[in-house]
Amino acid sequence: MNRRVLIAAALGAAAVMFAGLIIVPVLLGASRFMFGGGVAGGNCVTVAGAEAQPAAATDAKAIPSNYLQLYKTAGERFGIPWNVLAGIGKVETSHGTSNLPGVKSGENYAGAGGPMQFLQPTWDAFAVDGNKDGKKDRYDPVDAIPSAAAYLKHNGAPRRMRTAIFQYNHSWDYVNLVLDWAKRYVGGDFKVVQANGIECEDNELPANASALVQRIISFAMAQRGKPYVFGANGPDAWDCSSIIQAAYRTVGLNIPRTTFQQWPFGVKIAKGKEQPGDLVFFNSGPGTSSNSPGHVGMVIGKGKMIVASCSTCVPAIGVKPYKRSDWVGTTRPLARPDLKKKVNELAAE
Known part of the structure; x- marks a missing residue:
């Protein structure tokens, strides 16, 4: 490589770095407009009805009766619209009627098996004993269909349904095809919930x-809606402890900056x-x-x-x-005598 090329490459790299320095703050600064945070919930998504089970339409009669009942039972149990499960079953194996390899044995x-086409590692992690016979058989729809519902639930359904279906098979064409069938099975009047940010129900x-x-x-x-950046102190990005420190600071109260310091403080x-x-604190992180x-x-x-x-x-x-398995405990900073005193002082001003 000659010197002219080296110089040009260096200038190009510098330009990219300079552009990055400009773009990143602009994007972070724009986040408040892109995501529409705020208690009023400017861009919130209503998740009420995400678990609703719609009525079957004429096209649903083409589903084998035993599969249709299993879809409906699993839908009720896991809060997944049954017709989405039916859409997956149709696209994967035509409700177990396909004679392709991996359906019945x-x-x-790709290593997938059974009517809902599970990879063995995924099956091992999410399999459900649907009929309580002590076995989990990925080739038995009694087990496979509720296992599919459990897997969708794990990946965010029903409140983030498109994301959950994408995790089932990493293709947006697949997602759209599944939802096309889901609509047909209930007469076309069906729309899934995709809450990627603020849920309206959480605004009060x-x-x-x-x-x-x-x-x-x-x-x-x-x-809400702003990015998480480890070590960030706002106003355009936060980490778990900085947002809490800043929230208390808005009312004139000082608490420590890091999680490790906040735990013994309250x-x-x-x-x-x-x-x-x-x-609320969690045994999470390195x-x-x-x-x-x-x-x-x-x-x-x-x-x-x-x-x-x-x-x-997301x-x-x-x-x-916050009631999850790694929840360690709870503290109340406002119960500290020094913060109680400060609150009284602020009230008297």
């Missing part, structure tokens, strides 16, 4: 909280006694343990928290359940 070229502030706590939660809720509260504004949790969220009530989850989570910052 063995595996196809807790009525039983004080005005101070409502202000704290309101700030955190207004950050007064420990027994599980089941948590209130809006309390902090270098963490039950005595040193590495992830934190803020209780808003009804078993839910506002939390900055991770950079690849949403990265949003309202999610």
Whole structure:
């Protein structure tokens, strides 16, 4: 490579880096407009009815009766519209009637088997014993169909149905084909829910909280839709502990910056006694343990928290359940004597 080429390459690389320095802040700054955060929920998605089971239409008569009943039973059990399960069953194996390899025995070229076409590792992870006979047979629709429902549920259905179907088979053409059949089976009047960000049902502030706590939660809720960036301190991106520190700071209260510092800061509260504004901690992330949790969220009530989850989570910052297996404990910063004193001082000003 001659010197002229080297110089040109260096200038090109510099230009790319400079463009990146400009583009990244612009994108981060634009996030508040792109995602429409805020407690009012400008771009929220209504998830009510996501688990509804629509009535079967004429085209559903072409589904074998035993499969149709299994789709409906699994749909009710897992909260997945039965016609989506039927759409998958149709596209995969025409409800088990296909004579291709891997439907009734063995595996196809991709290693999938059974009427709902499970790969063995996926089956091992999500298989359901549908008829309670002590066996999980991926070639038996009694087991395979509820297992498909469980797998969709794991991947976000019914509130993120298109995403869940895509995880079933990584092709958007596949997703569209499944949903085309799902519509046909209920007469065409059917639309799935795809809540990638703010759910309208989560917009209300807790009525039983004080005005101070409502202000704290309101700030955190207004950050929904923004990206998670580890180490970020806002205003365009946050991590799990910085968003909480900033929320308390908006009412004039100072708490530590990191999760490891926030855990011993507040007064420990027994599980089941948590209130809006309390902090919930999780044994999640590198270098963490039950005595040193590495992830934190803020209780808003009804078993839910506002939390900055991770950079690849959808949403990265949003309202999610906190009653999960890695929940370590709860603290109440506002129960500390020094914060109680500060609250009284602020009220007197």
